[in-house]
Amino acid sequence: MGHDYFQLTNKVCVVTGAASGIGLATANLLAEVGSKVVLLDINEESGKKAADDLNKQGFSAQFIKCDVTKSEDCQSVHQQLEEEYGKVDVLFNNAGIIRRKNVVDLEEHDWDLVVDVSLKGVYLLSKYLIPLMAANGGGSIINTGSGWGLKGGDQAAAYCAAKAGVVNLTKAMAIDHGPQNIRVNCICPGDTDTPLLRDEAKQLNLQEDAFLTSSGADRPLARIGTPRDIANGVLFLASELASWVTGTELVVDGGGLA
Secondary structure (H helix, E strand, C coil): CHHHHHCCCCCEEEEECCCCHHHHHHHHHHHHCCCEEEEEECCHHHHHHHHHHHHHCCCEEEEEECCCCCHHHHHHHHHHHHHHCCCCCEEEECCCCCCCCCCCCCCHHHHHHHHHHHHHHHHHHHHHHHHHHHHCCCEEEEEECCHHHCCCCCCCHHHHHHHHHHHHHHHHHHHHHHHHCEEEEEEEECCECCHHHHHHHHHCCCCHHHHHHHHHHCCCCCCCECHHHHHHHHHHHHCHHHCCCCCCEEEECCCCCC
């Protein structure tokens, strides 16, 4: 009977950054528990393939190309979802990017890119989808923060700033939209084996496998995370088991912050 709490049958779940990594794993998991998944990404080829793969397995998935930093793209998503489904039940604001540099070495355009994708993107898509969510009785929003949104990290100034912003934006949204029966929470992953983490190794001129191994070595669970590890946390926050959970951060990092 407890398993039923994780079922999201016929719920409409929107996932950004869904073409790879944590977003892709979460889209797959949400589809497996019965939801209609809408995958958003700027990578059209990979996003379409991800949706096609889910549909071939008998799940319900749709891809919409969306740059979450552009207001017109987010408005278009709202219009398409309203026409196609008439509602949104779960929004996973997951799109993000990282540049491994300190403030002296970081170029202004890279600062803007990191903050726009990771923080502004949460604001914009929420701005246009919350009214649709509220009109249908509420829902759940999960924003992707980071362990580095809760503590500092080296050579990642823009990323740390953006993710700290996501953490506190989550709290503000939870306060503002709780009366509309919308829960807003933040998931804070530790190092997870994704294309984003592997790209960090390249940015730091480090050997990829050694970088991944070292990233997990000092954690109590002695490994880095898998995208599915994070997706499991998202499912909890989206599900009825988290019906009285809002305005908080769920750290999923193998004990790294501990």
